[in-house]
Amino acid sequence: MLTVKDLKIEFFDHELPEVAVKDVDFTIENGEILGIVGESGSGKSMTAMAIAGLLNRKDMTKSGVIDFDGTDILNSPRCKIREIQGKDIGFVFQDPLNSMNPVLKVGPQVEEAMRIRKKALNMSKEDMKKRALEIMKSVGLDDTERIYQAYPHQISGGQRQRAMIAAALVLKPKLLICDEPTTALDVTVQKKIIDVLKELNQKTGTSILFISHDLSVIKALCDKVVVMKDGLVVEEGSVRDIFENPSKEYTKQLIF
Amino acid sequence: MGKYIIKKFILLIITLIITSFVIFLIFELVPGDPVMDKLGTRATPEAVAALREKWGLNQPFLLRYFKFLLGIFTLDFGTSYTYGISVASLLKEKIIINLCMSLMALAIVILISFPLGVYTAKHTGGLSDKIISPLNQAAMSIPSFVLGLLITFLFGIVLRWFRPGGYVSYKTDFFGFLYYLIFPSFALAIPKIAMCIRLLKGNILEEASKDYSITAYARGNNTTGLLYRHVLKNAVMPTVTFIGMIAADMICSGIVIEQVFSVPGLGQILINSISTRDFPVVEAEVLMIALFIMVISFITDVIHVIIDPRVRI
Incomplete structure (x- = not known):
């Protein structure tokens, strides 16, 4: 479903060009959960942003192939990528407080992906609200009516992240990209979010690209793992292979 | 929301009262006497006393301030020393x-x-x-x-x-x-x-x-x-x-x-x-x-x- 090949991202915002990501290859099949693990600065977030079509800065170059169900994400025009964003690819960011607009209520933010495509989807306000409440319930939010009407600062961190996942899932995307979605949360909430993602994957067959620096989270959730360091892929394979007999020194260091 | 606005409004009134006091105090402390300014240095003590009486300057400070404060809410700021007409007009x-x-x-x-x-x-x-x-x-x-x-x-x-x-x-x-x-x-x-x-x-x-x-x-x-x-x-x-x-x-x-x-x-x-x-x-x-x-x-x-x-x- 998603193929990344020879992905290279270079920045030109300083005097010397800076390679953020180089020679990254991997694929995600339908219903698969792929984890990318690596220390900060390893290029994992950049890769995720590139797949979601969110790298539009003018002072950088992107080369290689990101093929999402036949769409070339790297080279398609913005308007075409916009159709995919939110509909076929959902994105969940690290910090649920900063990734929600503080002055908008939670409900409209969950609904937004639908509202943008209101005409194409032919949905009324009531339909959208119904769908929003439904998806909010399915990610484990109780008291959905209250949260729908609340502002982001009025709900807890775990609720915010669930709401963000709901917002990403509202149009049943084929791929959900989670960029360190549990890092800003405490351990118990972290586990619950992982459970939500796992359940979602089993129930709906949504593929997940899960980025984390935390190996235990990756181990608990993913089928396959890509280990990255300094913008390069160090090792990739199934979770069992990587964890039981890592072949590269860096992976061993990460695990032990 | 309404509560917040009422709170802010009360705060506004309090600020206004404090500001008015500061303003009044400053002009009390400023050097120069309006009476002497009006009458000149050769004025007789009787004339000075009469004008003071007329302008109410021999009343105690706090009483005058209180009058001034009341005047704010009734938009009556007294009479101009120079022009002899009411300040409001x-x-x-x-x-x-x-x-x-x-x-x-x-x-x-x-x-x-x-x-x-x-x-x-x-x-x-x-x-x-x-x-x-x-x-x-x-x-x-x-x-x-x-x-x-x-x-x-x-x-x-x-x-x-x-x-x-x-x-x-x-x-x-x-x-x-x-x-x-x-x-x-x-x-x-x-x-x-x-x-x-x-x-x-x-x-x-x-x-x-x-x-x-x-x-x-x-x-x-x-x-x-x-x-x-x-x-x-x-x-x-x-x-x-x-x-x-x-x-x-x-x-x-x-x-x-x-x-x-x-x-x-x-x-x-x-x-x-x-x-x-x-x-x-x-x-x-x-x-x-x-x-x-x-x-x-x-x-x-x-x-x-x-x-x-x-x-x-």
């Missing part, structure tokens, strides 16, 4: 002139800087940005009174859109009065417009690079949708605060500007009444200016509460 027209001029300048600032700020933010690096930014820089660095002179020359003398010095009273022709005030208002507004554009543009760009904006992009928003649905509400808040602050400056710059345009506003009488120790007039004027500033900041506070749900307590 002396200042009424001048206050209306300054108020109209400042409000008009504020309106101009809001009406021009918001659309332009949004536009330049949206087209950062484009041609319009390259034209507007240096113009901004220039407008910001020119003082209002110089702009006043330029406007008088260009629109008054060259284009003859108005007659310099030909002030029209609002009593005779209200629209003529407003029309005449447009020109000084622009002189007041232009530097502030430039500042607001810059502030707003900076804030929009800053908000547009925050996580929630990227999230909004990831949902398929285009730039326009992002700007109006997400960024603008967050980005206007510093500008609203700033506009509240420049309101104070409008009144003060207005005192200079009205000289340039020969508008019979507060400025001339303020200077005269300070030099003749006409304290009832000065106190009333300073209080009015303070009140204007307080009301504007009250309004910006209310706007904040309306825009930002986090302010509500």
Whole structure:
């Protein structure tokens, strides 16, 4: 479903060009959960942003192939990528407080992906609200009516992240990209979010690209793992292979 | 919300009382005696005592302050020492002139800087940005009174859109009065417009690079949708605060500007009444200016509460 090949991202915002990501290859099949693990600065977030079509800065170059169900994400025009964003690819960011607009209520933010495509989807306000409440319930939010009407600062961190996942899932995307979605949360909430993602994957067959620096989270959730360091892929394979007999020194260091 | 506004309003009244006390105290402590100023140094002690009695200056300080405070709420500021008529009737027209001029300048600032700020933010690096930014820089660095002179020359003398010095009273022709005030208002507004554009543009760009904006992009928003649905509400808040602050400056710059345009506003009488120790007039004027500033900041506070749900307590 998603193929990344020879992905290279270079920045030109300083005097010397800076390679953020180089020679990254991997694929995600339908219903698969792929984890990318690596220390900060390893290029994992950049890769995720590139797949979601969110790298539009003018002072950088992107080369290689990101093929999402036949769409070339790297080279398609913005308007075409916009159709995919939110509909076929959902994105969940690290910090649920900063990734929600503080002055908008939670409900409209969950609904937004639908509202943008209101005409194409032919949905009324009531339909959208119904769908929003439904998806909010399915990610484990109780008291959905209250949260729908609340502002982001009025709900807890775990609720915010669930709401963000709901917002990403509202149009049943084929791929959900989670960029360190549990890092800003405490351990118990972290586990619950992982459970939500796992359940979602089993129930709906949504593929997940899960980025984390935390190996235990990756181990608990993913089928396959890509280990990255300094913008390069160090090792990739199934979770069992990587964890039981890592072949590269860096992976061993990460695990032990 | 209503509770918050009531709280702010009570706070406004308390601030007003404290300010009035400070103002009254300052003019109590200022050197110079209005009685001696009026009668001259050769006045007989009887005449001095009589005038003191007449102006109520031999009453204790707190009693006089209390009368002054009551006067604020009944808009009775006593009688001018110099002109012998009531301060309220002396200042009424001048206050209306300054108020109209400042409000008009504020309106101009809001009406021009918001659309332009949004536009330049949206087209950062484009041609319009390259034209507007240096113009901004220039407008910001020119003082209002110089702009006043330029406007008088260009629109008054060259284009003859108005007659310099030909002030029209609002009593005779209200629209003529407003029309005449447009020109000084622009002189007041232009530097502030430039500042607001810059502030707003900076804030929009800053908000547009925050996580929630990227999230909004990831949902398929285009730039326009992002700007109006997400960024603008967050980005206007510093500008609203700033506009509240420049309101104070409008009144003060207005005192200079009205000289340039020969508008019979507060400025001339303020200077005269300070030099003749006409304290009832000065106190009333300073209080009015303070009140204007307080009301504007009250309004910006209310706007904040309306825009930002986090302010509500």
